[in-house]
Amino acid sequence: MSDPDLSDLDAFMAVARARSFRGAAAIRGVSASALSAALRRMEAQLGVRLLNRTTRSVTPTEAGQRLLERLTPALDEIAGALDTVNSFRDSPTGTLRFNVPTIVARHILPPIAIGFLAAHPGIKLEVTTNDTFIDVLAAGFDAGIRYEESIERDMIAIPIGPRVQRFVAAGSPAYLAAHGRPEHPGELLQHACIRHRFASGVVAPWELERDGEIIRISPDGPLIASTIDMEIEAAIAGLGLIYIFEEDLRGAFASGALVPILNDWWQSFSGPLLYYPSRAHMPAPMRAFVDYLKRERSR
Known part of the structure; x- marks a missing residue:
C-alpha cells in the first residue's frame, strides 16, 4: 500500500x-x-x-x-x-484568504487592500464576504474581520478601518414631503420602512440610541431585501425609510437623493477588527499584512 x-x-x-x-x-x-x-x-x-x-x-x-x-x-x-524561506525575500509571496462582512468589503477593505497589494506584488489576496460569524481556521481562511462582540477570546485582534461607525436613518425628499418627518423612533411604526434580511434569515430590529436610552423597534414596510444596493435604490425612489451603515449612504446624502432623519438617535459602535489565530510562526503574507496595518495606523 x-x-x-x-x-x-x-x-x-x-x-x-x-x-x-x-x-x-x-x-x-x-x-x-x-x-x-x-x-x-x-x-x-x-x-x-x-x-x-x-x-x-x-x-x-x-x-x-x-x-x-x-x-x-x-x-x-x-x-x-x-x-x-519568505523571510529571505525582499517581499514575501503567497496567498492570503480573508472572510469579511459585506460592509467591510464595500467600504473599508478596498483602499487598504489596494495599498497593501501595491506594496507587496508577490502576494495575492482572496476575499470572501459573509455577514455571520464563522470559524475562519476551520473554513480554511487565514484571517477574518468582524466586530468585537463576534470575536473569540483566543484570537489576536487588531483594529482595521474606522474606530467608530454609525447606523443612520434617512428618507427621500419626496417620501418626507408626502408622509412627514419622524421626530422620535416610536413614530417609525407609522411609516413605511425598508428592512434588511441577513444570510442567516434574520431580519434584525432597528436599534436607536440617545443619551443612554435604547429603543428597539421592528417597523413594517413594502420591502425586505438581502441586497444593500436594492434597499438604497428603494429608499431613493421613495418607497420607505432606511436605517443602515453611514458609509452606505454617504453618496446619497451628498447628492441630496436621501435626507438624514432622527440624527440625535443614530447609534454609534466600535469599528471592525482583523482577527487571526495565535501561532508560533505567522505566515509571511499574514505578517506583512499586519505590519502594513500597523504602519498605516501610525501615520
Whole structure:
C-alpha cells in the first residue's frame, strides 16, 4: 500500500475543515472534482472511509476525525517551515484568504487592500464576504474581520478601518414631503420602512440610541431585501425609510437623493477588527499584512 502524498493530505484537510467540497474548492482555487478525486485516491490507499458524503453535507468519519486532529499540527508545521524561506525575500509571496462582512468589503477593505497589494506584488489576496460569524481556521481562511462582540477570546485582534461607525436613518425628499418627518423612533411604526434580511434569515430590529436610552423597534414596510444596493435604490425612489451603515449612504446624502432623519438617535459602535489565530510562526503574507496595518495606523 502506497502512502498518500502531501497534496492529497492537504485536500483532505481542506474538505474536512470546510465540510464541503465546493467550499474547499473555492478557498483552494481548484475544482471540486479534483478534491473529490484526491479523497477517493486517499481512501483507496488507506483502505478506510474518511468522509461521510451526502447531498447536503460532508462530515469526517471517526477515522477521518482522528486523522484530521493528527494532521493539522503536522501540516501547519510543514507550511511554517516552508514559509521561512519568505523571510529571505525582499517581499514575501503567497496567498492570503480573508472572510469579511459585506460592509467591510464595500467600504473599508478596498483602499487598504489596494495599498497593501501595491506594496507587496508577490502576494495575492482572496476575499470572501459573509455577514455571520464563522470559524475562519476551520473554513480554511487565514484571517477574518468582524466586530468585537463576534470575536473569540483566543484570537489576536487588531483594529482595521474606522474606530467608530454609525447606523443612520434617512428618507427621500419626496417620501418626507408626502408622509412627514419622524421626530422620535416610536413614530417609525407609522411609516413605511425598508428592512434588511441577513444570510442567516434574520431580519434584525432597528436599534436607536440617545443619551443612554435604547429603543428597539421592528417597523413594517413594502420591502425586505438581502441586497444593500436594492434597499438604497428603494429608499431613493421613495418607497420607505432606511436605517443602515453611514458609509452606505454617504453618496446619497451628498447628492441630496436621501435626507438624514432622527440624527440625535443614530447609534454609534466600535469599528471592525482583523482577527487571526495565535501561532508560533505567522505566515509571511499574514505578517506583512499586519505590519502594513500597523504602519498605516501610525501615520
